[in-house]
Amino acid sequence: AQKITQTQPGMFVQEKEAVTLDCTYDTSDPSYGLFWYKQPSSGEMIFLIYQGSYDQQNATEGRYSLNFQKARKSANLVISASQLGDSAMYFCAMRGLGRNTPLVFGKGTRLSVIA
Amino acid sequence: GAGVSQSPSNKVTEKGKDVELRCDPISGHTALYWYRQSLGQGLEFLIYFQGNSAPDKSGLPSDRFSAERTGGSVSTLTIQRTQQEDSAVYLCASSSSVAGGNQPQHFGDGTRLSIL
Numbered sequence: 001a002q003k004i005t006q007t008q009p010g011m012f013v014q015e016k017e018a019v020t021l022d023c024t025y026d027t028s029d030p031s032y033g034l035f036w037y038k039q040p041s042s043g044e045m046i047f048l049i050y051q052g053s054y055d056q057q058n059a060t061e062g063r064y065s066l067n068f069q070k071a072r073k074s075a076n077l078v079i080s081a082s083q084l085g086d087s088a089m090y091f092c093a094m095r096g097l098g099r100n101t102p103l104v105f106g107k108g109t110r111l112s113v114i115a
Numbered sequence: 116g117a118g119v120s121q122s123p124s125n126k127v128t129e130k131g132k133d134v135e136l137r138c139d140p141i142s143g144h145t146a147l148y149w150y151r152q153s154l155g156q157g158l159e160f161l162i163y164f165q166g167n168s169a170p171d172k173s174g175l176p177s178d179r180f181s182a183e184r185t186g187g188s189v190s191t192l193t194i195q196r197t198q199q200e201d202s203a204v205y206l207c208a209s210s211s212s213v214a215g216g217n218q219p220q221h222f223g224d225g226t227r228l229s230i231l
Contacts, residue, residue, distance in 0.1 A: 004157075033217050045158075045206065045222035052217055091157060100146040100165055100210050102174070103220060105157040 002027045004092050004106035011111050013082045020067070021077040021109045023092030031097040034075040036066070039089040039108070048090075051075055052097065079111075087113045117141070119223035121207050127229045130199060136192040136226045140209030148208045148220060149182055149192050158206060164190065194228075202230045 003026040013019035025034065036048040051059045051066045059066040067076040075094075079086055089110050093103040120139040128134055140147050149161040160174040164184045175181070179197075184190040194201055204227050208220035 035219060037222075042224075043204065043227075044224050045208070047219040047221065050217055050219060093158075097217065100218065102148050102150075102160040102163045102171070103158070104160070105150075107157040 002029070002032070002094055002096070002104040004094055004104055006092055006106035006109050008109045009107075011109055013079075013111065013113055015084060015113055015115050016081055018078060018080045019082055019111065021079070021090050021092075021111065023075045023077065023106060025073050025075060025092070025094050027094065027096070029096035032094055033097055034066070034068070035093045035095075035103060036064070036075075036077045037091045037093060038086075039091065041088070045091070049077070082113045084113050084115060087111060119207055119209055119221055121205075121223035121226050123226055124224060125227045125229075127231065128197060129231050131196055133193065133195045134197055134228065136194075136205050136207075136228070138190045138192070138207030138209075138223060140188065140190070140207070141221055144209035144211050144221075145187065146210045146218075146220075147184060147190050148210075149190070150206045150208065152204045152206060152225070154203075161192070161205075197228075197230045199230045202228055204228070 005024045032053045034051045038046045049061045065078045089108045091108045092106045122137045145166045147164045150158040162182045163171040179195045182192045204225040206225045208222045210218045210220045
């Protein structure tokens with residue numbers, strides 16, 4: 001079984017500052033993938049970034065980076081230079097590798113960027 | 116269109132009625148997923164189709180829920196005898212069939228279902 005825990009129901013960040021959204025996970029799969037999605041108030045789920053459990057380097061995509069600490073089973077999302085448009089719900093998710101199995105999601109963190 | 120398309124975007128119905136929700140995945144994507152998102156919650160897996168394999172129905176909450184995927188493309192999620200607890204946003208996602216599991220799932224905008 002897989003489980004994702006996001007312990008921050010809500011976060012505030014000042015515009016142009018960096019923010020870290022926490023995600024810890026639990027799994028018995030030897031290899032797995034970790035995903036972050038953004039859900040604005042309009043409701044669509046937007047894929048942000050992916051990290052494989054065997055990847056040697058932390059994933060980066062523009063202003064998004066993933067602080068992956070395998071031994072601690074954490075996959076925190078770092079957003080640099082926050083923008084007002086970053087205000088949204090952020091979901092951490094995972095699945096085992098090898099098949100396109102469904103994602104297991106955390107409960108999400110609501111990020112509010114303040115001008 | 117290029118993305119996952121869901122219809123209707125909103126559905127309001129009376130308790131006890133049947134509803135059908137439609138999902139048109141990205142062309143060429145062989146994996147299709149249905150999730151449910153209740154107010155303020157994360158996504159709950161319902162059912163998953165992969166190519167011609169038997170669907171994984173392990174997430175369906177009751178036998179009132181069923182889904183089919185015709186021709187390996189469009190999928191319909193059916194809820195029979197709807198109950199108020201079925202009120203939620205129903206999200207469909209698809210992904211490509213490249214092996215490895217690192218392919219992101221691309222989501223539609225969802226169907227917001229309200230049961231009166």
